[in-house]
Amino acid sequence: MHPRFSRRSGLAAALAGPLALAACGRHTVDPPANVTQAQIDEAMDKPTELNFWTWVPGIEKEVELFHQAYPKVKVDVVNAGQGNPHYAKLRTALRAGNGAPDIAQLEYQMIQSFVITDDLLDLAPYGAKDIGDQFVEFAWSQVSGANGEVWAIPQDTGPMGMLYREDIFQAHGIDVPATWDDFAAAAAALRAADPEVYLTNFAPSQGAFFAAMLWQAGADPFGGSEGPDLNVDLTSPEAEKVARYWGDLSEQDLIAVDADFNDQWYQALNKGKYATWVAPAWAPTFLQSAAASTSGLWRVAPLPQWEAGQQVSSNWGGSTSAVMATTRNPIAAAVFAQFINTDPKSTATMANEQFLYPPAKAILDDPAFTGQQLEFYGGQEVNGLFAQIGESVHPDFQWAPFQDKVYADFTATVGTAVAEKTDAVAAMEAWQQRTEEYAKYQGFTVRRP
Amino acid sequence: MTDTRTLRQGTPRAFTARKIRRGRKALAGYMFVAPFMIVFLAMFALPLLYAAYFSLFREQLVGGNVFVGLENYTRAFGDEQLWTGIARVCLFFLIQVPIMLVAALAFALALDTGLTRLKRTTRLGIFVPYAVPGVIATLMWGFLYGPDFGPFAQLAEAVGLSAPDFLSKHLMLGSLANIVFWEFTGYNMVILYAALRSVSTDIYEAAAVDGAGQWRIAWSIKIPALKGALAVCMIFSIIGSLQLFNEPQLMQSLAPTVIDEAYTPNLYAYNLAFVGQEYNYAAAVSFVLGLVILAGSYAFMFATDRRSRR
Numbered sequence: 001m002h003p004r005f006s007r008r009s010g011l012a013a014a015l016a017g018p019l020a021l022a023a024c025g026r027h028t029v030d031p032p033a034n035v036t037q038a039q040i041d042e043a044m045d046k047p048t049e050l051n052f053w054t055w056v057p058g059i060e061k062e063v064e065l066f067h068q069a070y071p072k073v074k075v076d077v078v079n080a081g082q083g084n085p086h087y088a089k090l091r092t093a094l095r096a097g098n099g100a101p102d103i104a105q106l107e108y109q110m111i112q113s114f115v116i117t118d119d120l121l122d123l124a125p126y127g128a129k130d131i132g133d134q135f136v137e138f139a140w141s142q143v144s145g146a147n148g149e150v151w152a153i154p155q156d157t158g159p160m161g162m163l164y165r166e167d168i169f170q171a172h173g174i175d176v177p178a179t180w181d182d183f184a185a186a187a188a189a190l191r192a193a194d195p196e197v198y199l200t201n202f203a204p205s206q207g208a209f210f211a212a213m214l215w216q217a218g219a220d221p222f223g224g225s226e227g228p229d230l231n232v233d234l235t236s237p238e239a240e241k242v243a244r245y246w247g248d249l250s251e252q253d254l255i256a257v258d259a260d261f262n263d264q265w266y267q268a269l270n271k272g273k274y275a276t277w278v279a280p281a282w283a284p285t286f287l288q289s290a291a292a293s294t295s296g297l298w299r300v301a302p303l304p305q306w307e308a309g310q311q312v313s314s315n316w317g318g319s320t321s322a323v324m325a326t327t328r329n330p331i332a333a334a335v336f337a338q339f340i341n342t343d344p345k346s347t348a349t350m351a352n353e354q355f356l357y358p359p360a361k362a363i364l365d366d367p368a369f370t371g372q373q374l375e376f377y378g379g380q381e382v383n384g385l386f387a388q389i390g391e392s393v394h395p396d397f398q399w400a401p402f403q404d405k406v407y408a409d410f411t412a413t414v415g416t417a418v419a420e421k422t423d424a425v426a427a428m429e430a431w432q433q434r435t436e437e438y439a440k441y442q443g444f445t446v447r448r449p
Numbered sequence: 450m451t452d453t454r455t456l457r458q459g460t461p462r463a464f465t466a467r468k469i470r471r472g473r474k475a476l477a478g479y480m481f482v483a484p485f486m487i488v489f490l491a492m493f494a495l496p497l498l499y500a501a502y503f504s505l506f507r508e509q510l511v512g513g514n515v516f517v518g519l520e521n522y523t524r525a526f527g528d529e530q531l532w533t534g535i536a537r538v539c540l541f542f543l544i545q546v547p548i549m550l551v552a553a554l555a556f557a558l559a560l561d562t563g564l565t566r567l568k569r570t571t572r573l574g575i576f577v578p579y580a581v582p583g584v585i586a587t588l589m590w591g592f593l594y595g596p597d598f599g600p601f602a603q604l605a606e607a608v609g610l611s612a613p614d615f616l617s618k619h620l621m622l623g624s625l626a627n628i629v630f631w632e633f634t635g636y637n638m639v640i641l642y643a644a645l646r647s648v649s650t651d652i653y654e655a656a657a658v659d660g661a662g663q664w665r666i667a668w669s670i671k672i673p674a675l676k677g678a679l680a681v682c683m684i685f686s687i688i689g690s691l692q693l694f695n696e697p698q699l700m701q702s703l704a705p706t707v708i709d710e711a712y713t714p715n716l717y718a719y720n721l722a723f724v725g726q727e728y729n730y731a732a733a734v735s736f737v738l739g740l741v742i743l744a745g746s747y748a749f750m751f752a753t754d755r756r757s758r759r
Contacts, residue, residue, distance in 0.1 A: 088723040095728075116510050205705030228511040262702045263591070267598040401510065408710055408724050416706040438725065443511035 026097030028325040031122045035331060040127070043331035048073045050333055053090065054105040055082040056155075056319075058354050062346045066339050073332050083107075087404065094119050094326060102333040106322045108142040108315070109208070109403040111151050114322065116227075116401040121323040122149040126334035131342055138393040139359035143320055146226055152320035153341040156356035158280025159390040160212050160313050163287060166299045166378065168197060168275040176301050180245060183304045187254035190275060200276045201268070202246050203260035204415035207407030208316050212280070213242045215314030215397045217306060222398045230401070230444040234432040240425050241306075243414060247424025257419040266290050278303065280316040281357035281386040288376045295376045300385055311392045318357065357386060364390065400435070402442065409434040504732035521733035530711035531734055535691070535741060537622065538713050542690035545626035550682055552630070553637035554675070558667050560638075561645045572642070576635035583632060587699040590628045594703070616704040625696050633689070637682045644678035645671060680753055684746050691742045694719070714738045 052063070052075050063075050078101065080089045087110060093100035094117070106114065114120050128150040132140045139154040164176060172193040177183040187199035203209065214221065219238035225231045233239070249255045256274060258265055268274060269291040277283060284300060291298075303313050321337040323330065340346045344362065351358045351369055363369050370384035400406045409431055417427035432448070439446045504521050508514040525531055556575055560568055578586065593599050594615035605612035615624045648671065656666050694715040701708040701716075710724070711717035714734065722731035 264595045405725050419706045443509035
């Protein structure tokens with residue numbers, strides 16, 4: 001062999017070796033059975049730096065409250081993007097074995113996908129097992145593991161309701177729909193009365209909305225899954241009912257099927273293309289800035305029901321604070337995650353200044369929060385209504401350990417079918433198959449109940 | 450060989466002195482290339498090697514990491530989604546690049562004749578879109594294409610027509626080609642224009658004396674002189690087209706059912722890695738795409754090389 005060649009490849013191997021090792025062997029915390037108050041006090045009295053990735057604007061206020069309570073622990077806030085870009089960076093840093101934050105914002109549906117890769121620290125031994133009753137049940141059940149683990153602390157939620165344009169409803173003499181049957185009838189009536197307006201928009205890439213619809217209808221596609229044993233049931237009668245409903249509305253051209261959260265959609269909201277937005281508790285604040293020109297025209301009503309007289313809702317969105325298993329300061333990080341989401345001043349700031357819809361019962365029972373009259377909604381007490389809706393959210397709904405992939409497949413199958421007015425129920429079967437195939441490829445044992 | 454001769458003729462002392470001097474010279478050379486080589490090795494060669502190594506494994510969410518040899522590559526070669534994407538960017542290349550290069554050539558020739566009065570302003574005007582970041586350009590065009598409230602749609606409505614849906618399945622590739630055309634025509638024009646400036650004016654004068662007009666000069670002198678520069682533009686375009694990513698990725702939020710996860714090969718690799726967490730397979734897909742690009746560029750160079758030799 002040419003001597004120069006061997007020298008060069010030897011160098012490459014020497015350089016690549018540690019790189020490969022770094023990717024495999026990373027430091028993770030072995031959670032102790034219990035952490036005593038003395039240990040916590042000691043850790044919080046030591047100069048420590050924590051890194052916190054979140055996209056909540058203005059969260060520095062809550063961090064400042066934490067700094068006042070624990071002056072020796074310094075928290076750096078990093079905005080690494082919102083949603084998918086945030087998770088992509090987080091996964092990359094966790095895999096690389098360095099650069100990951102101590103604490104990160106995670107949406108509820110993403111918790112399981114970080115649990116399966118052993119990236120989250122169980123917070124139960126750090127005092128979190130005793131704080132569950134401070135939160136609404138459906139939020140706490142989503143952060144809890146099967147064996148009593150606490151994977152994250154709820155930060156905000158999104159119980160589902162319906163935002164509607166009172167002026168459009170009144171102009172055409174349409175009543176606020178209480179059931180999904182009423183809703184379909186209203187869609188047809190409005191379409192006949194004004195061809196420029198749709199009763200609502202079904203965004204074909206909004207898997208999270210569709211998941212909320214499944215949740216309300218009583219479908220729990222991944223319910224009963226545990227670790228490597230995965231249940232996938234996207235074709236249950238309840239799930240097919242939801243697909244058929246939205247598919248039918250689209251086929252008859254009674255709803256719009258525009259992609260959401262882009263400029264086109266914001267303009268449509270401002271110009272009154274949609275008379276309702278079936279949306280969660282964080283939507284009212286969001287709409288105030290996204291459709292500022294329509295102030296005073298909107299109202300909020302409960303989510304339409306499958307059965308008249310029922311009151312069942314579900315949840316779309318909301319986030320938690322989770323501690324990464326790679327942290328060097330598990331106690332301080334765990335205390336921080338709990339502090340910002342349980343300290344009365346911090347939770348009040350989140351609810352009233354960052355407008356995050358709270359999972360903390362104390363705030364939801366506080367008239368100072370529920371009694372706020374929002375001008376954008378004609379003085380309606382929107383928070384109070386959502387607090388009531390929140391009580392009707394069923395606590396049992398389980399997420400896939402790869403929910404982002406499930407959402408991507410939703411867009412490719414059911415979302416596309418609704419948008420293109422093809423068979424949405426058949427697309428549910430395609431969604432099921434894609435999910436099964438992917439799960440098997442990733443090593444899960446798949447069961448279709 | 451000078452070295453061996455000095456070795457025979459020179460005294461031992463002179464030899465060592467020369468050797469040291471030569472060593473110093475070599476060292477200086479290494480020092481000069483070091484900044485490049487270090488960055489090149491650390492940021493390019495090493496990650497590439499690591500990705501190649503990585504593509505031979507399969508890490509599952511459940512069950513850990515196993516060595517699978519070339520299994521990821523076999524899967525890639527049979528992956529319909531990947532090859533549909535590659536076919537799509539090839540089609541994109543066939544439509545977009547000829548139009549763009551012809552336009553760039555026309556602009557370069559027009560500027561070079563000096564016919565255009567506001568030469569500097571025109572040149573800058575054509576080049577400015579390239580200075581706009583691709584992300585901004587795509588967002589801007591995304592707004593212009595808007596089917597309900599976009600300016601084209603509004604304009605069409607005002608005159609009682611209905612604008613085509615630029616974001617629909619049938620027009621999307623053309624809409625993307627238009628964005629890329631807008632972004633890169635100026636860039637290619639500058640390359641071509643710079644090459645034209647290096648042609649000696651003597652040749653033009655000689656041609657003028659022989660009675661050649663501007664068209665004849667352009668056809669018989671300038672375009673042949675641009676062969677090398679055009680080849681460079683072509684190679685850049687082959688690579689750029691096959692690696693199409695920014696534009697479709699940003700347009701996805703406007704048309705999520707048209708631009709699917711595997712719309713272009715690069716988008717596919719990105720989604721495999723960051724949505725599906727199939728990092729190993731994503732690495733293999735990237736290498737397959739790299740191979741296709743290499744083959745395309747090489748085939749192009751081979752073809753032009755043979756033709757110029759003939």
